[in-house]
Amino acid sequence: QMPLVESGGGLVQAGDSLRLSCAASGRTISTSAMGWFRQAPGKGREFVASISQSGGTTAYADSVKGRFTISRDNAKNTVYLHMNTLKPEDTAVYLCAAKRYGGSEYSPSNYPDWGQGTQVTVSS
Numbered sequence: 001q002m003p004l005v006e007s008g009g010g011l012v013q014a015g016d017s018l019r020l021s022c023a024a025s026g027r028t029i030s031t032s033a034m035g036w037f038r039q040a041p042g043k044g045r046e047f048v049a050s051i052s053q054s055g056g057t058t059a060y061a062d063s064v065k066g067r068f069t070i071s072r073d074n075a076k077n078t079v080y081l082h083m084n085t086l087k088p089e090d091t092a093v094y095l096c097a098a099k100r101y102g103g104s105e106y107s108p109s110n111y112p113d114w115g116q117g118t119q120v121t122v123s124s
Contacts, residue, residue: 002027002098002113009094009118012086016122020081022096022115030074033099035111036081038092038120045095049081050105059105064090086122093117 008020022034035050049070050059058070069082079096097111104110 004096004113004115006096006115006118009120011121014087014122014124016086017084020094020118022079024077029077033105034072034079035097035099035105036070036094037108038094040092045108047106088122088124091122092120094120
């Protein structure tokens with residue numbers, strides 16, 4: 001298991017920016033692709049972004065492409081999600097997760113380790 005702790009969420013206005021962090025403990029994240037998902041009330045977990053072990057490959061949901069950027073600092077054992085031009089529809093609990101080897105990066109079922117999440121609320 002890889003304990004993950006997210007931080008950086010909050011209440012912001014539409015158009016604002018936030019940076020979420022996901023700190024890992026127990027073992028290094030350098031051997032795992034990492035992902036960010038979000039979950040709005042009454043909805044399932046939605047893929048937001050993923051990043052490969054080295055950080056050389058990233059993927060984004062169409063809804064956040066061009067506004068969000070995922071990055072990682074393996075030396076700090078931390079993954080980030082930079083969110084710009086936030087919209088009310090971005091309101092959700094944001095969770096980071098460590099991916100198992102193989103399988104689609106878009107499916108939550110391929111991520112065995114999850115954090116508890118951080119709330120992001122965007123007011124209009």
